[in-house]
Amino acid sequence: MENLLVPYQATLSLPCKSVLVLAPHPDDEVFGCGGAIMRHVAHGIPVRVIVVSEGGHGVPPEEQVNYVRQRQHESEEAAKILGYGAPLFWSYRDREISYGEKLINQILAAIDEAKVDLIYAPSIWEIHPDHRAVGMAVVEAVRRIGKAVRLALYEVGMPLRPNCLLDISDLVDRKMQAMQCFVSQNEKQRYDLNIAALNRYRTYTLPAEVTSAEAYVLVSAEELANDVLKLYQAEYIRQKDLGLPLAGHDIPLVSVIIRSMDRPTLSDALDSIALQTYSNIEVVVVNAKGGRHTELDEKHFHVILKLINQGGHGLSRVRAANIGLDAAQGEWLLFLDDDDTIDPDHIHRLIHGAQTSLARVVYTGVRIVDQHFRERYHLDEEWDRIRLWQANFMPIHAVLFQRSLLASGAKFDERFDVYEDWDFWAQLALETPFIHIPGLSATYRLAGNSGLSNDSDSHFVLQARSVFYEKWRSKIPPHELATAFARAEEARNLNNKLRDSENKLQMLDRDYQMSRSSLAKMKADFQGLQDAYGILERDRAALLASTSWRVTAPLRWIMTKLRKSGFLRRSIFRACRAIYHALPINSTLRIRLRSYALRSPMGRILQKLWGGGLISGGQYSETLSIDKEKVRAESHAALMKFLESNQKLHLPSSASPVVSILLVLYNQAGLTYRCLKALSEERGVTFETLIVDNASEDATHSLLDRIEGARIIHNQENEGFLLACNRAAKIATGEFLLFLNNDAVLLPGALSAAVTRLQNTPDAGAVGGKILLWSGRLQEAGSIIWQDGSCVGYGRDEDPDDSIFSHVRDVDYCSGAFLLTRRALFESMGRFDIDYAPAYYEESDYSQIPRLNF
Structure with missing residues (x-):
């Protein structure tokens, strides 16, 4: 069981094609992953090192410039020992690195520029705030890439729980030399000895011959894209308890409204809000179930958290939505069902889109998953109000809208049991156009009669749609209604054409398979002919080069002349027949003799002379019997x-x-x-x-x-x-x-x-x-x-x-x-x-x- 917690075997290298190392300060690249860098260099793999901050904290202003230059020089000297080249300095101010879109985008640009497939970054459990901010920013950057990249989180100030141990036993002395370059830091504390001790400690679970190892949490971009919360688990809770929240910005407040039935999935919805890169958020949880709702632990969030209707009566979905609207204080509002989730950059993307387009309503794409979280399809359509009259193509958590739109009277119609969001979007659409932000940044779980569900009751859905059209039939502009019907007819015609095309495609596919089979046979036949031709050509060349061919040239010339005249053929044929019939033997022996004669070299020549005019005699075995x-x-x-x-x-x-x-x-x-x-x-x-x-x-x-x-x-x-x-x-x-x-x-x-x-x-x-x-x-x-x-x-x-x-x-x-x-x-x-x-x-x-x- 212990090996499920910590590896009991070490690896000698981490396979990759190109490497990027992110170090919060000058020295972290050596302390955290100096052994790994040397391994990559030894295998001829390019390594780029970026030092994010200047490392000048705690130094008097008049000494700061020289101190920063000294630290950079120390990092450059260590780079010569490791052999990777020279580091790049971004020069953020020490202890002022923030987890947010600026740093994430800068990291994404560096990854794209270097075309790397392995990235080293400090772990998100580090004690230094700069280490944590860089680690979390790299995690989010890799998550957005989504594929073909792996992340290796390293340890410096806080031991992590690794899933990979790298054997650096043969590199201990060189790593110590590199760490000793950081004189300015080792004077304060012998960090070089501390890291050496940490590397030695990492061999605790390894075979005795391993004397030093570096520890990493190795994770792929696909894993982060599928479930970024798995990496964090409860780490953000620990940081909140220690009083280490991420820095916020002076940005508009966004209220996220959740109508809760107190289901276990509520935790996932809340966790996805906690990981938002947009920091000014309040969460309004409306107890729609009624009675006592499970208390919400505010330690889970760096956001404002409200629980409404605690101990009250049960509420309909629509009533709970309106209560949430009344309780929300944000300038911008977003609904999130308690069984759905949003990606860490979801609110940032929507706010950014709204601010750049000056829109009052924005929406983005949503992936649709089943109960096993397998993606079935996604919704990410361009805005079209006529399309909205036909069906709702925007799940409720796809849309962010300004609170000021409520002043026009927009609210959830409590006559609706379902499709209340469709009706609400229709109200907003009459007030302002929606702006589409392309891309997917939210997840919708299929369930019940939502209209998106595969299990929805068609009769129930038809009745619910009837309620919508009963309300809106007189409010939809006539020309838009006419266009909607025309599109429906066009869709029917296209569907018929599609069915015809599919039938033709099947026929073409059958013809294609038959053609492939025919081609394969023709290729085989052609190859057989080529092989046969090659054999004949070799035999012909050998014959023409032989001594016997040259010696018999005069005889062939004579035979050709005689054959053309026919004289030779007739003469030989008559002579052979006369001799054959004159033999004083019975017919059985005569046939046997003819068989032997025709099988001889001279017999084959005679058959060629006769040109198939006669059928050769039989080949009889010695056991020929009349009976x-x-x-x-x-x-x-x-x-x-x-x-x-x-x-x-x-x-x-x-x-x-x-x-x-x-x-x-x-x-x-x-x-x-x-x-x-x-x-x-x-x-x-x-x-x-x-x-x-x-x-x-x-x-x-x-x-x-x-x-x-x-x-x-x-x-x-x-x-x-x-x-x-x-x-x-x-x-x-x-x-x-x-x-x-x-x-x-x-x-x-x-x-x-x-x-x-x-x-x-x-x-x-x-x-x-x-x-x-x-x-x-x-x-x-x-x-x-x-x-x-x-x-x-x-x-x-x-x-x-x-x-x-x-x-x-x-x-x-x-x-x-x-x-x-x-x-x-x-x-x-x-x-x-x-x-x-x-x-x-x-x-x-x-x-x-x-x-x-x-």
Whole structure:
């Protein structure tokens, strides 16, 4: 609990960007915060020191000039030791510094000029009157700034209750040297030893290694702006008891009238009056509750305090207001409800505004807060009498008015239960214009049916307003009434326009969000293209710089000439075919041999020469089997081995794929694994893989958990091949769609050859390829639709290498086991017709769409 009163840890510095030190006399800057100044200087932070008074009190007049010069010189010598530069002297007379607007404004100007964010000032609990006046003036100046500034109050003649202790153990000797510069003061009393002892005492709660510390009350401008009373607490009571009131001025008396229901909030209202920088105030508290009111302790105030109707009957709000007016003696009058407060400069601002404008009524802005003191909005409107006929926009404590206006008969109308202040302002408005003082300097707490409250009863408010207009309808000038109605109509029209604008804004915001998403995708696509281009450019540069490229230049020239003539391509093609068909082996071995040949470097050259006119042979594993059931068993065994290995299967992916491969799964996990493994080895074309799992019940889920690089859709039930294909197509991003069966294995070169063919044939809607059975025989090379609507795969069980199946040609349709089409065309045709759901003949139907050329 002790650490809640005094810190038990010390800090080594107070972070900031620029520092201002206010010292009441030459020496206070060193005694109070010399260690802190040295810390800031060591960190390269600029420090400005202002000595407010000349420090010449108690010296005979004939010695005063030399004495003041000596004290200033002592301060300058100490500044050299601290290292901050030279102090600035304001030269107020010693013991004549007053807390008021002059000093506060001068401090505000110094803060603004130096652009500081940390200010040091003597504490408001100091015993010397100059120390207290400077401290309080700095507190008020920082409160008005309201943000981005912190205040550090230091101690000299009176120990304070700190919330921050600064470790200056390593600076003790330098601070003593600086304090010893003040010879004129140390001759009277060893202040240097006293301060050293105070700094040593401040280590009482700190670790043993800390031998000296300076104490501060550190507070932010925001804290002061929110509740300046928290810093003072009861300090002004102590000063009053000790006979140390702040100096007053010969200024007009202001009467503050409070209609009190003896609520606990009255204390806050009275405290806010006690902190007014305007000093000539009387407070008239009218006991509206009746009976015995809690006695008011005059020690709380440096103002005149009256309690009216003590022990009397209860009073209405309006009656209490008139009694307060009768009891008030001030030249200027201000009402304050017992649950509201005013800022310390509120009355000063109003009086100053009235005096400079020669006005008889002035008002300023008020912040509106809820029961938890959270600001909801504020009222700070320019004066407009027509606006007053529409509603009261001035809370009662916003307005200061001359007592002389009461002579014209103005008083609170006791027929009003509420809105009595609105009626009273209307009376004054017929006598004189109101002058607006911009800015907020008072707080209004929402409650009840005040009209400002969020909880006000609309029926009650309507009745109360009716009472006001019943009285004033014949007194409001006709042209002002007409203007008020015209403004109401204009406000309605503006409200309608505002509603339309808000709707348009929402639509624009939606468009903006969509545009942002599109832009983000375009940026990602562009980045992908840039990355790909960079890779290609590096590969191209490496190739052109290679020795092999330079050596093979003559060969390339010859090959170019031959390729243009077509002779080389035809000759090689015919020779390869003749050799291939002359081999004395069965078709299975022939296919395997072709697969190996096409995978070789020479095979890739041959495929380029053929330009996609042929589809390359299959890549068969050593476990090729004629029996499909054996293939299933082998595939399942391979899957189990893969799952036991804890490996991942990585599929190629791209931000801008050329092809979107669509796979629909329902069980057959082993065959799916064989299909996906082949895709993982495909590098000829950039593609993305979209997998739709139709609620498989075998090991498919385990397999998909090990797949990386694919987008996977898990259906809760089997919706069939057709609907699953349409679902995947919706999220595809490739230029082309490839519908691929999960029991098919994509052979090397097949995808790139199909894409090349579709790109080179603009009038083709889709392409397919030769589909081989596991026996090595042909399943189909395109398909036929007979007149009776029946379908058959062309070349079923034939030799896939027969010349009649080895050239590019038009077909009725291509099987969905391997079907490549343009995504834009597929979307424009409405995807697969759902009349064919769940499956079969959807690709046959797709091929018959008018103008679709297969």
